[in-house]
Amino acid sequence: MQLSENIRHLIESSPKGDPDQQGRIGSGGYTAEDDTVFQDVMIGLSLQKNILLKGPTGSGKTKLAESVSYTFKQPMYSINCSVDLDAEAMLGFKTIEQMDGQTAITFVEGPVIQAMKKGHILYIDEINMAKPETLPILNGVLDYRRTITNPFTNEVIKAADGFKVVAAINEGYIGTVPLNEALKNRFIVVDVPYIKGETLKSVLIEQSSLKDEVIIDQFVQLSADLFTQVQNGQVSEEAASIRALLDTCDLSIYMPPKRAIQRGIIDKLEDDREKSAVKNIAETIFE
Known part of the structure; x- marks a missing residue:
């Protein structure tokens, strides 16, 4: 994917998060007839905007997100939305562990918390498959505050530099619901067309x-x-x-x-x- 020099400079100057944290970096490979699709996504993310990819199934939205991760050289943490999605799937859960012969309750961080703390990329796939009452927990993550209070630990988490959010939506499918305006307004929307x-x-x-x-x-x-x-x-x-x-x-x-x-x-x-x-x-x- 060809990027102009000014866009490359914008990407290179964008914060990358904690380089010492290990995670999965996407493989890249997104291809489109219209180069502006990828360019506009990269510009928006470099400016700390949330990006909503809108397009039909199989049009390459996930591949585009992988290419974002590859180009920024940042790991990507994913949420696959469904009607069963709950706060634990997004934020993490408590578990009991044996540590030095003692029983302790520990918190296993989910994709939202990990991406925020490490300053990496959060990818929310099929966001309109989630129940509407599930997503408001992310409102503070997606607006200028870039913060969330973890309901399981009461920890207040502010996103590290480099944190980026990409979401994808398939409109009109069985099981999907329209995004409410408060949520949609937190995104820049980019149409991802069929590849031909x-x-x-x-x-x-x-x-x-x-x-x-x-x-x-x-x-x-x-x-x-x-x-x-x-x-x-x-x-x-x-x-x-x-x-x-x-x-x-x-x-x-x-x-x-x-x-x-x-x-x-x-x-x-x-x-x-x-x-x-x-x-x-x-x-x-x-x-």
Whole structure:
């Protein structure tokens, strides 16, 4: 991903957190036709803004977050939201340990606390899958205060320099709820579009094990046709997921492409009409 000199300077001058703390740094690799998507995310984070990535499933939101971690050279701590998400999953939990022959209650820090204390990156995936009453605990973390009072220990934690927040959202999916305005206003929103054409081809070559360019070109055409069907409301965004397409490419090394599409894409769908639509497209491309 190409970055201008002034953006690189902004990134390099941004605080990086505690270099002595070990954590997982993302692998990078996000690719998009529009370079401004990645650039705008990096600018916003360098200016200490929270970033909300909005886009369809499989459009590369998590890969973008990984690339943020890679570019900043900062570890990323993740929260995977669901209806079961609670304060313990975000902040941590108390446990009983044996220390020097004595029983002691200790607190195991969760991803929010770790990222704040170390000045690293917090990634909140599918934030609109969480119950609305769960997320207000993060309000102070996400605004200018950058603080939280841990309800389990009463410790007041202020984020260290370098702390950054990236969240991702899939709108309109079953189980999701609209973000309330107070929460959404704490973010800069960046739309993450589908990857298409030559950009998609380069992603499939780089990130899948499939190297046959003829078959890769056919998968690129499959993706384009599925995207058209998504726009027309004929199939769900899940059918056009780039993540599913990468899985399908890997499978096609060891089985015929149409069978790989069946396993990697079609069988994930619930609606019989969607399954038939994808199957028909696949049969026109892979004879």
